[in-house]
Amino acid sequence: MDKHICILEDDPGIREILEILLSEEGYHVEGYSTVHDFFSKKNSAPDLFILDVMLPDGNGMKVCNLLKSDPATKATPIMMMSAHADLPQMTSGCKAEEFVVKPFDIHVLLRKISRQINSGPGT
Known part of the structure; x- marks a missing residue:
């Protein structure tokens, strides 16, 4: 598959x-906690x-906005995840392509x- 996914999630179990x-699905995965x-x-x-929204040293929505303002990553899709932020707050806070509320269904997430x-x- 050779597709690369970058995860920013502070909860070690979820990450x-x-x-x-x-x-196991064939993706190359990089995980970060901060x-x-x-x-x-x-x-x-x-x-x-x-990207998780609530992080120990920042906010995932700000990270999303930084990635979307960078010419090297602005076209890369971003999926935001949060157990605390509500959907309207997430959608107004950044320009991610997808939003997932935790807990999530693994099949839906995939x-x-x-x-x-x-x-x-890249497609």
Whole structure:
């Protein structure tokens, strides 16, 4: 499949489950727990970003807006996830292509990921 997904999620259980699940689906996955690590270690523009909203050192919606304002990543689809923010707050806070409320159904999440990856800039 050779599609690359970058996850910014501070909850280690959710991040690890996503990394394992998406790796088993054939995706190359990079996971980060902080905004600092995300920006300092992220290697290249992936096919999809999955960002949590509430992070220990920042806000995923601000990260989304930074990615959408960067010419290198502005066309890359972004999926926002949150257990705390409501959908209208998330949709007005950033220009992500997809929004997921935690807890999420794994099958629904995989369909949304597939849809975004297959409609992204590299396809």
